[in-house]
Amino acid sequence: MTERDVEERLAGIGLPDDIDEVLLTGGATPDAAALERIRQMTMTKVGVGRAPVRPRPWRQRIWAVAAAVALVAVGAATVALGPSAVLARLLSYVPGLGLRDPATVRMAAAEPVRLTRGAQWVEVRALLADEQGVTLNLYASGAHLSVENAVLLDGGEAVKPKSASVATSSNPESEGWYFFEHKLDTGVRRVGLMVEGADPWRLEVPLVPGDQLIPADQFGPSTTVNGYTIAARARPAEDRLDLSLLVQGAPAGTRITSLGRNFGALPATRLMEVTAGGRPLTAVPGDGGVMGELWLRSFAPVPAGSTVTVTVPALEAEEPGETRVRLPVTGGPVNREVTLGRWKLTLLRVEPDEGGIRVYVDLGPHLATSLAGFAGLEAGGRATSWGYQSDEQTGRMTWFHVPQEALGKGSVTLTLKRPTVVIEGPWVIEVPVQGK
């Protein structure tokens, strides 16, 4: 094969699927105003105004994947916290990772550690050593700086990770989750980290034992509404304010998916707000994530000693449950009540729709805690692409669309999965900004 053949073969794929790794490392990023201009220009070109939207930021997906990797790696299940205050008192807060039984924690980093070189920096956001090994979360920012290769230095021993999940994004540009199958001795109070590359980075990370971590009930001020407690903690970091939120009270198997509701310009939109001195704080775009019951968000810096007000208007959650129902694909009234988890909903009617069918639903009354829809759909036992329409005022599902290719002849068996629930707030929490 000649070099020309190789070039033709490369041209043949257009772009590799992982081109974003290159693009987002040191690449240009649009600010919020630029994105809004792009959106308006595009909507004008296609001849429509702003439309309902349920944003699902890139970083949120990466965090979900990374968190899953990390949790599987350490063999730890996410703690499903009931409303029991006793349980909360027994747990401790591991920064960047959430609540853990302190008896299982050998050591942890009590706060982030950052090393800066000019415009570049590498930061340890979370480190947990337990019986299984060491879990680490690293961030890096700077042109052509990646945390692709990280090595744990325990005394004179250099340990490579057993598993790693590294992603690049615009801000920060690189993030890695690692699991080292290496047990730290209980007396260790400091480990090193080497980020390998042409010019390696070495960080020293102080550690504290599990019994010196913050007990869950001293995490920060909290508010309880409709059985859910949200506790908040605010700490200034290098160039930002880090806000940590613990959401407790969810039934076992329930996953909180959103703090607030976002439907673009529609009335149903109610977003979390963080203010200081009555003025809204600007969120650091792309930063933050969710780890089980722990939510992390970063904002423009505010001085230590000040107070920020966190308002969470509502919570969205996914609960366990699924149900199967056989429907005609020809259209017409159905009026069939089905049970999905702890909820009942009624499939009202089927209508032919462009490229498939539209199934109208009645989710029952809108209460303090209400069914808002469902998160998964299978047709004929197979996952299918699907969409749905939400009510403009409440954000609750009014109908869903099943594509033609998923339909059988005469009828289709649908499996509705994971009911989505809205818990009404608001939770309003006054949070003092602690010193560094």
Place this chain on the structure above:
Amino acid sequence: MTDEEIVTGLRRREPAALNALIDQYAALVYALVDRVLAGAGGPPDVEECVSDTMHAAWERIGQFDPGRAPLKTWLLILAKYKALDRRRALLQDVAPVVAAVDAGAAPALSPEAELVGKEERAEVQAALGALAPVDRTLVYGRYFLGERVDALAEALGLTRQAADNRLWRARRQLAEYLSGKGVAAHD
């Protein structure tokens, strides 16, 4: 929204799907367009080009085949061609700069014509994945983003000669890998 939901929504002409596409991928498309324009235009050109790409996705979603490439890749290929067209147009306005710009590997094909079959795509992707990280960055910049070798060398802290050598070695490695894998030759 998942990619599948976005594609379904675009095919059904739902503005919410276009909104979701912008939310999910505008930043990535912006980064690609900015790299391909390589200073030939300013931020308004980049934004206009990103918007053109999103509009093209709306108009051409019927040509998207998920069996050949993921939505993200298809969208970025659309963006690449939009950006190359805009770069050519912009450079015609500043003729003295043209001589300094290496058009690089920028074949004048349509996005859909460029997309090969799924299996061949996977083979080439696997071959690229076997490259050392620096070599992969060079190959991606040179052959997929049309960047100049000297600019890539500078960004990576390499001499021009070292960058050329690395590209040559990378082409050799890709040729060996693809030959060994038995991917059918074009000629």
